[in-house]
Amino acid sequence: MTFWGGIEAGGTKFVCAVGSAPDNLSAETRFPTTTPEETIGRAIAFFAAQHAKTPLAAVGIAAFGPLDPNPASPTFGFITNTPKPGWAHTDFAAAIRRALGVPVGFDTDVNGAALGELRWGAAQGLDTFVYMTVGSGIGGGAVVNGRLAHGLLHPEMGHMCLPHDRQRDPFPGVCPFHGDCLEGLAAGPALEARWGQRAETLPPDHPAWLLEAHYLALGLVNVICTLSPQRIVVGGGVMTQPHLFPLVRREVQTLLNGYVKAPAILEQIDSYIVPPGLGDRAGVLGALALAQHAAEMGGV
Ligand code: ZN
Numbered sequence: 001m002t003f004w005g006g007i008e009a010g011g012t013k014f015v016c017a018v019g020s021a022p023d024n025l026s027a028e029t030r031f032p033t034t035t036p037e038e039t040i041g042r043a044i045a046f047f048a049a050q051h052a053k054t055p056l057a058a059v060g061i062a063a064f065g066p067l068d069p070n071p072a073s074p075t076f077g078f079i080t081n082t083p084k085p086g087w088a089h090t091d092f093a094a095a096i097r098r099a100l101g102v103p104v105g106f107d108t109d110v111n112g113a114a115l116g117e118l119r120w121g122a123a124q125g126l127d128t129f130v131y132m133t134v135g136s137g138i139g140g141g142a143v144v145n146g147r148l149a150h151g152l153l154h155p156e157m158g159h160m161c162l163p164h165d166r167q168r169d170p171f172p173g174v175c176p177f178h179g180d181c182l183e184g185l186a187a188g189p190a191l192e193a194r195w196g197q198r199a200e201t202l203p204p205d206h207p208a209w210l211l212e213a214h215y216l217a218l219g220l221v222n223v224i225c226t227l228s229p230q231r232i233v234v235g236g237g238v239m240t241q242p243h244l245f246p247l248v249r250r251e252v253q254t255l256l257n258g259y260v261k262a263p264a265i266l267e268q269i270d271s272y273i274v275p276p277g278l279g280d281r282a283g284v285l286g287a288l289a290l291a292q293h294a295a296e297m298g299g300v
Helices: 034-055 092-099 109-120 182-186 188-195 207-227 242-256 279-296
Strands: 003-009 014-021 024-032 056-061 104-108 129-134 138-144 232-235
Touching: 003 034, 003 092, 003 109, 003 279, 014 034, 014 129, 014 279, 024 034, 024 129, 024 138, 034 056, 034 092, 056 109, 056 232, 056 279, 092 104, 092 279, 104 138, 104 279, 109 138, 109 232, 109 279, 129 207, 138 207, 182 188, 182 207, 188 207, 207 232
Parallel strands: 003 056, 056 104, 129 232
Antiparallel strands: 003 014, 014 024, 129 138
16 A cells, blocks of 8 residues: 655645545644744654655645746745745755655645545546635636646636726725735635625625625636636635535626536536535645655656
């Protein structure tokens, strides 16, 4: 049996796990994201102890970004120009590789989650789909024709520009780079700043949710029109509100207005825009999938 290590490296916490498959994890730990030295050091200590017991074939890192996922680049494995204090230009993957001596897979948290959903979750058997997360930020990963889309760096679906009706919603947005991009208007911190309370405390009949569904649906419509995904998996803390999925699905149909003539959208949208099959484990299991992927690709 082959064992893998996975790091879900989030902006507020790290989750590290070791196992052979989603239903066979042998160890897991989580701790807050502090400085790179301390946080990466804790991850290394965890994996080194596991590696001494059962050798790991590879470690996958699914990280917040922006980051450099291109193995041919001199800054491969770096968190790059993140606004997160202390983390800009952190050489993350090499620190893990040096400490453990195993191949390291390194990609965005959403690309990792997309790979995990493809292997074990809600995207099994598909060749073109999108995974999006709506939480403290918004991000999206795409598998196109069976491969993760990277291109120039990696997709930044959370920062797409949307029509913003300032009569309906005068809120300027919270993205430090763009103001009212999708993330600036619809991520958890935008909800909290606009309404003065945390998203999970807003009741289901609050007008916040219709507006939220509108912005998320605009984002999904852009993704549908650009990539023609066979399914869109949407995770993240904001999406754990059970009333939000039906609102988003209906708004996607309204905005598309019958133009995309696919039964998946016209008749079966409940199974087209779906929560992660791996639930809140999509992140850390996605990191395990990145480890497997790295080993299959020969490692870096
Ligand atoms: Zn932005």
